[in-house]
Amino acid sequence: MSTSLRIDNARLADGTAINLLARDGLIQAMGAEPVTGSAETVIDASGLTLLPGFVDLCCNLREPGNGQKGNIASETRAAARGGFTTVCASPDTSPVNDSGAVTNLIRDVARSSAAIRVLPVGAATRGLAGELLSDMVGLSNAGCVAFSNGTRAMANARILRRCMAYARTFDLTLMLQPLNDALAADGYAHDGKVAAHLGLLGVPEVAETASVMEMLLLAEETGVRLHLGQLSCARSVEMVADARQRGVSVTADVAMHQLVFTEEALSGFDSRYHVLPPLRTEADRKALLKGVEAGVIDAIVSQHQPHDSAAKQAPLGVTEPGMSTIESVFSMGLGLVQQGELSLAALLRALTAGPAGVVGAVSELKQGGEASLSLWDLEGQWHATPGNIQSRGAHVPVPGRPLSGVPHWTVAEGRVVYRLD
Amino acid sequence: MTDLPAVPALLDTLEQGLRRYLEERSIQHPLLVGIRTGGVWVASELHRRLGLDEPWGELDISFYRDDFSRIGLNPRVTPSHLPFETEGRDLVLVDDVIMSGRTIRAAMNELFDYGRPSSVSLVALLDMRGRELPIQPDVCGQQLTLPPTQRVKLVGPDPLTVEIREVKA
Amino acid sequence: MTDQLASSLSAHDMASRNLQLTSDGQLRHFITLDGLDRAMLTDILDTADSFIEVGERTIKKVPLLRGRTVVNLFFESSTRTRSTFELAAKRLSADVLNLDINTSATSKGESLSDTLLNLEAMASDMFVVRHSQSGAPHFIAESVTPGVAIINAGDGRHAHPTQAMLDMLTIRQNKQRFEGLRVAIVGDILHSRVARSQVRALQTLGAEEVRLIAPGTLLPADVDSLGCTVEYDMRKGMADLDVVIMLRLQKERMEGALLPSEREFYRLYGLDTEKLALAKPGCIVMHPGPINRGVEIESAVADGPQSVILNQVTNGIAIRMAVMSMAMSGQVAERASRSRQQEGE
Numbered sequence: 001m002s003t004s005l006r007i008d009n010a011r012l013a014d015g016t017a018i019n020l021l022a023r024d025g026l027i028q029a030m031g032a033e034p035v036t037g038s039a040e041t042v043i044d045a046s047g048l049t050l051l052p053g054f055v056d057l058c059c060n061l062r063e064p065g066n067g068q069k070g071n072i073a074s075e076t077r078a079a080a081r082g083g084f085t086t087v088c089a090s091p092d093t094s095p096v097n098d099s100g101a102v103t104n105l106i107r108d109v110a111r112s113s114a115a116i117r118v119l120p121v122g123a124a125t126r127g128l129a130g131e132l133l134s135d136m137v138g139l140s141n142a143g144c145v146a147f148s149n150g151t152r153a154m155a156n157a158r159i160l161r162r163c164m165a166y167a168r169t170f171d172l173t174l175m176l177q178p179l180n181d182a183l184a185a186d187g188y189a190h191d192g193k194v195a196a197h198l199g200l201l202g203v204p205e206v207a208e209t210a211s212v213m214e215m216l217l218l219a220e221e222t223g224v225r226l227h228l229g230q231l232s233c234a235r236s237v238e239m240v241a242d243a244r245q246r247g248v249s250v251t252a253d254v255a256m257h258q259l260v261f262t263e264e265a266l267s268g269f270d271s272r273y274h275v276l277p278p279l280r281t282e283a284d285r286k287a288l289l290k291g292v293e294a295g296v297i298d299a300i301v302s303q304h305q306p307h308d309s310a311a312k313q314a315p316l317g318v319t320e321p322g323m324s325t326i327e328s329v330f331s332m333g334l335g336l337v338q339q340g341e342l343s344l345a346a347l348l349r350a351l352t353a354g355p356a357g358v359v360g361a362v363s364e365l366k367q368g369g370e371a372s373l374s375l376w377d378l379e380g381q382w383h384a385t386p387g388n389i390q391s392r393g394a395h396v397p398v399p400g401r402p403l404s405g406v407p408h409w410t411v412a413e414g415r416v417v418y419r420l421d
Numbered sequence: 422m423t424d425l426p427a428v429p430a431l432l433d434t435l436e437q438g439l440r441r442y443l444e445e446r447s448i449q450h451p452l453l454v455g456i457r458t459g460g461v462w463v464a465s466e467l468h469r470r471l472g473l474d475e476p477w478g479e480l481d482i483s484f485y486r487d488d489f490s491r492i493g494l495n496p497r498v499t500p501s502h503l504p505f506e507t508e509g510r511d512l513v514l515v516d517d518v519i520m521s522g523r524t525i526r527a528a529m530n531e532l533f534d535y536g537r538p539s540s541v542s543l544v545a546l547l548d549m550r551g552r553e554l555p556i557q558p559d560v561c562g563q564q565l566t567l568p569p570t571q572r573v574k575l576v577g578p579d580p581l582t583v584e585i586r587e588v589k590a
Numbered sequence: 591m592t593d594q595l596a597s598s599l600s601a602h603d604m605a606s607r608n609l610q611l612t613s614d615g616q617l618r619h620f621i622t623l624d625g626l627d628r629a630m631l632t633d634i635l636d637t638a639d640s641f642i643e644v645g646e647r648t649i650k651k652v653p654l655l656r657g658r659t660v661v662n663l664f665f666e667s668s669t670r671t672r673s674t675f676e677l678a679a680k681r682l683s684a685d686v687l688n689l690d691i692n693t694s695a696t697s698k699g700e701s702l703s704d705t706l707l708n709l710e711a712m713a714s715d716m717f718v719v720r721h722s723q724s725g726a727p728h729f730i731a732e733s734v735t736p737g738v739a740i741i742n743a744g745d746g747r748h749a750h751p752t753q754a755m756l757d758m759l760t761i762r763q764n765k766q767r768f769e770g771l772r773v774a775i776v777g778d779i780l781h782s783r784v785a786r787s788q789v790r791a792l793q794t795l796g797a798e799e800v801r802l803i804a805p806g807t808l809l810p811a812d813v814d815s816l817g818c819t820v821e822y823d824m825r826k827g828m829a830d831l832d833v834v835i836m837l838r839l840q841k842e843r844m845e846g847a848l849l850p851s852e853r854e855f856y857r858l859y860g861l862d863t864e865k866l867a868l869a870k871p872g873c874i875v876m877h878p879g880p881i882n883r884g885v886e887i888e889s890a891v892a893d894g895p896q897s898v899i900l901n902q903v904t905n906g907i908a909i910r911m912a913v914m915s916m917a918m919s920g921q922v923a924e925r926a927s928r929s930r931q932q933e934g935e
Contacts, residue, residue, distance in 0.1 A: 318723055493919030493922045493923045494915050494916060500643035
């Protein structure tokens with residue numbers, strides 16, 4: 001079945017005019033001059049900015065698993081609205097994506113119900129228990145683009161080292177969230193000022209940095225391609241930069257909410273801001289922003305974690321961590337750009353080329369390339385409220401506060417997957 | 422405008438009335454208990470005039486009021502102070518103004534939480550109409566009738582004067 | 591950074607204030623001392639003084655909360671604390687319902703919310719909440735219908751405001767005023783909700799210095815942000831003290847490698863006659879109880895002339911009567927203003 005789509009009168013982020021014709025998912029023509037040729041769908045994009053489709057390295061789609069929190073259809077719809085055209089599905093589903101059968105299931109469901117491309121990430125260890133290696137090669141053959149242990153730590157450094165050595169043998173990418181379990185213990189808040197005042201159980205900074213250091217040393221030794229996920233500390237950024245200079249093959253990402261909020265968000269025991277790693281200090285936030293600007297941090301991720309309302313309706317410490325972010329990631333980033341905290345170029349790089357490079361996806365808009373893109377009214381504003389979002393997770397980060405940038409269209413592989421009503 | 426009575430004259434009347442009353446009832450050793458704040462001023466004045474040996478007591482009825490559901494707790498509550506045993510004694514409850522009678526009801530409830538007195542009598546400097554409970558003073562300085570929008574208040578302690586205040590209907 | 595800290599804390603204080611006070615500044619919940627000013631804390635102490643007088647009468651009961659239902663909602667069992675709240679409520683003539691709720695059954699939010707809905711259906715007027723999670727009373731105050739007063743009887747490591755206020759009452763009885771006082775809190779600050787509330791109360795009431803005396807393992811990570819002086823050496827820390835508050839040490843602390851042994855702790859941080867002699871002569875000794883004799887405090891000190899530990903128990907009932915009647919009063923006033931507004935519409 002042939003599909004065709006033409007976009008007239010759009011502008012690129014740098015302001016230059018752009019017109020585009022796509023057929024069968026690929027860009028046939030694009031340029032500053034109007035493109036000719038009829039198409040089934042014609043979008044007059046006057047006043048809208050055309051951006052390449054975003055790539056998310058860390059997204060929880062909740063399928064297979066508990067449909068109460070979301071599923072591939074609902075969460076990819078939400079992602080499409082957020083301007084994403086590719087998401088990596090984290091392996092901490094139920095059952096865990098630690099076998100080719102689960103990977104196939106995810107791909108089958110995605111084929112029939114996902115709005116956008118879903119790249120499964122396999123579990124590095126069986127059941128994410130951190131003790132036995134999963135069949136990484138089999139998972140890779142089934143379609144997993146990288147391997148992660150979700151939010152769980154490896155049982156010990158020996159297993160981490162063997163996991164890396166094995167992945168290295170087959171040229172597989174490990175995407176790990178650095179966390180020393182023993183140091184983090186039962187913590188759920190940054191072990192700082194707010195935790196001291198409110199008597200919250202703290203996750204000290206060193207629970208992350210000690211693990212970053214360990215992972216970097218082991219990656220250096222084993223030569224594995226390591227991606228560090230969801231950094232939260234200034235020191236972690238420094239260590240990644242140093243390791244890169246030494247030639248260690250390491251990339252890194254940060255969740256958008258870490259660039260926007262700090263530990264202060266927990267002052268009123270607000271369970272929405274219960275995330276792991278926890279929101280840290282203003283100094284950390286600034287350092288993470290610098291890391292993104294300088295390219296030390298390659299990608300900004302959504303770390304989208306939709307939940308049913310009961311999971312967040314409880315005293316802070318017993319709520320489940322995570323925010324429903326995927327629809328507001330770009331808007332939060334645009335807010336940072338408008339406040340002068342981040343350049344638009346760095347923001348776009350961290351949502352497109354940066355993450356695409358980590359998992360070998362494409363994000364560039366070019367003649368003959370994939371027509372995955374979104375069109376935004378960058379001047380517009382919207383409110384994310386539990387009632388007006390696509391995700392099943394109603395715990396949006398900033399209800400009531402206007403968000404910058406309204407998505408009008410998202411096109412994935414030439415198909416319109418989101419349009420503003 | 423009603424003529425306001427002078428407090429010293431009212432106290433004279435009250436003193437004479439109380440002396441007579443105590444004599445009639447053969448009460449030799451009364452204990453005076455003033456209701457805060459105006460009643461305490463009146464009680465201390467009567468105490469001086471009667472030349473009583475034992476100290477007078479002070480009641481703060483905030484915890485006993487019947488309008489908690491409507492207006493809540495008095496934010497300036499201070500402890501009641503009854504520096505004597507009340508069991509088996511003749512108490513004289515003193516207030517500045519009696520109107521609805523609700524304050525006296527509250528005060529009597531409070532008094533009985535200290536023990537079982539032999540008798541309780543009531544003295545009020547001014548008696549306003551508008552009783553809502555079957556409570557009457559045994560001795561009073563003067564009866565006073567005011568328009569419904571006016572209330573009388575004892576101001577003190579030095580000097581003690583009576584003021585009229587407008588209230589919202 | 592310091593400015594930012596001050597402004598962010600005041601935002602937190604603002605939020606706590608808005609949660610706990612009615613629009614005209616009356617108490618309607620009593621959850622934390624954050625956001626309550628000196629005048630409010632002084633009002634609580636003054637009101638408690640009146641209730642102390644009530645406790646000395648033949649009949650120790652006033653009719654303030656007659657016909658109201660107070661539910662003691664204890665998700666963490668504590669017979670002692672529950673009893674003082676129960677007695678306080680009964681002395682205010684309230685009907686009291688004691689519910690000890692097994693936390694394991696309600697560790698998921700759904701069932702806690704369900705429990706609350708059920709209790710609301712019973713037309714409760716006040717919940718006295720004890721919970722092992724910091725912030726649980728906040729959550730309950732925000733999720734129950736208006737009109738139910740929430741009194742915090744201790745939440746996780748966060749706050750135990752009635753305990754702190756009864757300690758303040760004890761200090762005021764002994765020292766008359768807070769200005770100029772140097773007060774030390776000794777022991778397991780990290781896990782102590784009592785200590786957090788005491789620090790806040792002392793600072794708000796104007797104490798000269800609040801000193802925390804503990805080993806590094808029993809202090810919170812960002813202890814400096816609490817605005818206290820920190821002393822590791824107790825002998826040095828006793829200098830110039832007017833008040834020393836000893837905290838209870840839980841046995842579990844040895845298992846988590848926070849401390850080597852009770853014996854070593856007692857030698858370093860236990861209050862004995864010799865260490866007490868290093869404080870000011872009139873220094874009073876306090877302990878929220880129950881005491882581990884020979885672990886936190888020597889018997890001779892606990893039972894000695896400088897100890898005011900027993901006064902603390904008496905004051906506990908009066909403080910609880912004060913905050914319960916004040917919070918109920920605020921709810922009553924708010925209800926009245928709500929119905930006035932409805933009539934006005």
